[in-house]
Amino acid sequence: MSKKLKIILGVLATLLVAFFGLIIFGLYLMADEDRYGDLVYFDQKVEDGDIIFRCKYTGGLGQTTKFNEFGIIEKSWGNVYVWDKQKTIKKDLYDWAEKGNGERVKVFRVKKSNFDINKVKLENGAYNFLMNSDKLELVTEN
Structure with missing residues (x-):
């Protein structure tokens, strides 16, 4: 595997992990707001x-x-x-x-x-x- 392909795959993997991490964090915040409402x-x-x-x-x-x-x-x-x-x-x-x-x-x-x-x-x-x-x-x- 070439060095250029490894870099591209590494960047894509990092972006994918960051994307899913943001989704999970957003869902966590929504769950708190749904539970606590005005008290959040x-x-x-x-x-x-x-x-x-x-x-x-x-x-x-x-x-x-x-x-x-x-x-x-x-x-x-x-x-x-x-x-x-x-x-x-x-x-x-x-x-x-x-x-x-x-x-x-x-x-x-x-x-x-x-x-x-x-x-x-x-x-x-x-x-x-x-x-x-x-x-x-x-x-x-x-």
Whole structure:
């Protein structure tokens, strides 16, 4: 086999591997987006210890959404998990958000060091009052 033929075959083999690699990578990204939907980019924005709120039920059109459950974010090996408020059950972000209504969630970061989420109680059946306080800052929502 001539040197020129070996070079051509080597270049073709490299291009073929690169082409199929790009296809597989694209399919991987599509699978993530199909599974996580609006939550797919949360892993780039959230940090360990962020507080995530979800609404279990939403009101009718034009009514305020009541965020009545929360959890604590934990990032591990490129995945985002949520600990429940008692820190007893750890679930994947998608599974945790799916249990709410329409995956409506908001993520906040604590601004004040003396803030203790475990001492916070529901007011009028929701945690919405915290979202307007100076203790938390909005990180992301869907």
